[in-house]
Amino acid sequence: MDLAYDFQRHSESTLFQFIRIKLEDTYPTLANENNDVWQEIVNQANIISFPENTKLLQPNTPCMQFMLLLEGCVRIYQQTRDDREATLYRIHGGDLCVLSINSLIEQKQFGAFAQCETELTALTFSREQFMQAMAIYEPFRVFILKSITRKFNDVLTLIEETVFENLDTRLVCLLMRLAKNSNTDTLYITHQELARELGSSREVISRILKGIEKQGCIKLGRGVIQILD
Secondary structure, three states: OOOOOOHHHOOOOHHHHHHHHHHHHHOOHHHHOOOOOHHHHHHOOOOEEEEEOOOEEOOOOEEEEEEEEEEEEEEEEEOOOOOEEEOOOOOOOEOOOHHHHHHHHHHOEEOOOEEEOEEEEEEEOOOOOOHHHHHOOHHHHHHHHHHHHEEEEEEEEHHHHHHOOHHHHHHHHHHHHHHHHHHHOOOOOOOOHHHHHHHHHHHHHHHHHHHHHHOOOOEEOHHHHHEEO
């Protein structure tokens, strides 16, 4: 990852080259240089960097910019009055945040928390630039619509799991998904982090994990879970 890139110490032409390379890596359908208007929008965009754990947005605040995430990961989540959290989705390089798009188009408040899970580098556009790109550049418009549809399906799946599956099943599925994504049977994750993902409490998650351990499916350690079966 090239998050240590010092934008201020490089020439404008070098910066444009960096942006084009990153767009080709993360948003290849948007890296086309043949459309002059789109290229002018890209050239006028701002490139920003944030450290890990930075809170980008929170409920009831306006979203003033559209972001193409070049590097890093942003977690979008809700928080209850008793400080429990539930992850809605994550944005990685090449993804879009549908809540921010809705906030931009409808000029409404952002409806969740957005926080950097890693260092972040992104290309940002003003609302006017975003609306102009939607109007004149078809690949951008198609990409936005496809991303909204894909994320909407992900949220529907989350709702179905929350409503129709019990917490035990959701926890087991989460462990299996994490193991598959990391290609390992050893997960370095705390009970609090699992609770945060599922919108539960640490005490409840710990009780369920101990029950799963008694069945011989996992082995618990401090900050680590080993999947046995």
